[in-house]
Amino acid sequence: MSNKVIDVSNLTKMFGNFTAVDHITFDVEEGEIFGFLGANGAGKTTAMQMLCGISMPTAGEGTVAGYDIIKENELIKRNIGYMSQKFSLYEDLKVWENIRLFGGIYGLSDKVIAEKTDALLKQLNFQQERNTLVKYLPLGWKQKLAFSVAIFHEPEIVFLDEPTGGVDPAMRRQFWEMIYDAADRGITVFVTTHYMDEAEYCNRVSIMVDGHIDALDSPAALRKQFNADTMDEVFRQLARKAERD
């Protein structure tokens, strides 16, 4: 029996009268690539923020990386990586300085950081850009760097909030190769996306509509269930039911 790294039930978040996330229950297994889909405003980002411990659930319970999401949110943070929709490295720091900062925040020593930085820059083929300010990097490069920084401390889970938004197809392919590499190393990947071809790359996919999870299975099983040829069609069938704008 495999290990559940995320296990939540009835997770709910309300903003005043508005229920952004409505009693969602699901689990994610270790080493899985879990696609978290949904139309804009379906509640994906809010749900993800609750799992990361920066948003307090209104109701529900669960664990992430073995820690309670209500009480042990600071412990969760030690064991996860996060890369947000909005690009979130420091633009006025150089490439190596960003790596060093986040390495230091997760408690790595100067020596370990220095060694790992060299290895990472070589692996990304970024040696030339070591001293470039992040704001001068092209978007695709920034996203690759942000992902690398998010998993620099070898977390159990990495949360990716629309990591490939606005990135060209070739770069997106390279990005997914990096995601597979991370999964091979045992890092669980929890990813939201609007690209249905990317949904096909996931081991399992959940689709959120109006704060609920309406479907959850492997892409192949979902296509069969909804009698569709592509994930795109599955998504359209579900999104049509949405009442929220």
Added chain:
Amino acid sequence: MKTIKFLIEKEFKQMFRNPLIPRMIVMYPIMVLLVFPWAVSFEVKNIKIDVVDHGKSVYSKRLTDKIAASKYFILNDTPPDYQTAMQNMENGYTDMILEIPTTFDKDIVKSSNSKVGVAVNSVNGTQGLLGSNYIMQIVNDFSSELRDELITTVPPKSRASIMNMPQIDIIPHFKYNPGLDYKNFMIPGFMVLLLTLICGILPALNIVMEKENGTINQINVTPVNRIVFILAKLIPFWIVGLVVMFISVSAAFLLYGLWPTGSIIAVLISAIVFIFSISGLGLIISNYSETLQQASFLVMFFILILILLGGMFTPVSSMPSWAQAIAAINPFSYLTKTFRMLYLNGSTLSDVSGNLYAMIIIAIVLNGWAVLSYKKRV
């Protein structure tokens, strides 16, 4: 706590890579010490005056010359009548009119007693008040000069009556700032303003900037402790604030010979206590603002309260009681008072300890509020 090293390193790199902040850190003390003290002064000079001399006599000419020679007045015109002078004032060519009556000479010689008329444009109240005071001083001076001269010209038997005329001269004795130099009064105040901006306002805007850029979310999902994050924001600005303070104190001495007549250690201690309290205010501002625009607006609001109700320009003791109540919780007011006591009155640490305790209490309240209102999880 090991993470704080990495965070402080980041703050310093960002600070010195910012196109504006390092320049401001240099420019500010220069403005404060080279420009402001000369410009921000309540001393009124160069008041334009019209003298309407109906007497056209030796004495009236001497009075006019005496006024023209004063550094406070510029003789604008000597029009023939009051109407022309009034027109000059209405057109803004002159600020004051002195009218010398036809009988000026005769009155002085006969009764040693004469009257002159003064009209002042009081749109600018300070100038009006000070201007009329200056002219009264000059006229009084002139009359006592004349008395000394005339006494020799009158027959000895009438001398006694003149000698017996009561004459009261007020001789003000200005303590602690003997030259009545406004610079000595303002420079300690500007040093307080400098600490307010560098240690209170800049870190607040800096935190709001991270909110606006979204990078604060990235920090919030890491295990960084909120107190560590805030300290890492504040410490670089505290260091810069103290360095700039050190530069200003030295420059005030080198340029103006202004050195605390009281304890220099007390200057340092009170500056540090103030820094803690003003940082707390900055953090509260940053917690309640989501955007730089909101934060800047709040900053403007608080800066005005701090300065105008803090006794930098006008004495707290002459404010209405509700304004004095605000000054009583205003750290700016305590440090301004403390610095002036240390610079001008020669006070010691124990003399200013009351102000220090007040600032410590304000610091505890503001920082406690700041920590409680900061949320890593919403």
